[in-house]
Amino acid sequence: MGAMPSAEEQVCLQRVSQETNNGDxxxxxxxxxxxxxxxxxxxxxxxxxWQCIAYSDGTTSRPMSLTNEGTL
Structure with a gap:
């Protein structure tokens, strides 16, 4: 990949890390x-x-696990 994550991507990475208490x-x-x-x-x-929605005002949705949810 190589490219730096966008601001939206970075804030979601941070939120998911906090939500899961996992820095990986x-x-x-x-x-x-x-x-x-x-x-x-x-x-x-x-x-x-995990899925996260980042909004233009800097806020995000609460991260949601996409695993163990059964069939969608």
Whole structure:
């Protein structure tokens, strides 16, 4: 990857790290929209997937686990 995470990606990485109490977080991807930037974060050695929405005002949604949720 090499590129620095955007401000939205960075704030979501920080929020997921706080939510999971795990500093081992990896940016897996993000998609920008007017409503907010969806950021997918991998946590821990198994890269458990977490979702966070970052908004243009600097706030985020509460991070939500995408694993062990059953079929969506």
């Amino acid at each position: 977080v990896t940016l897996l991807g993000s998609s920008f929209s007017q409503a907010g930037t969806e950021v997918i974060v991998g946590v821990g050695p198994q890269m458990a997937r």
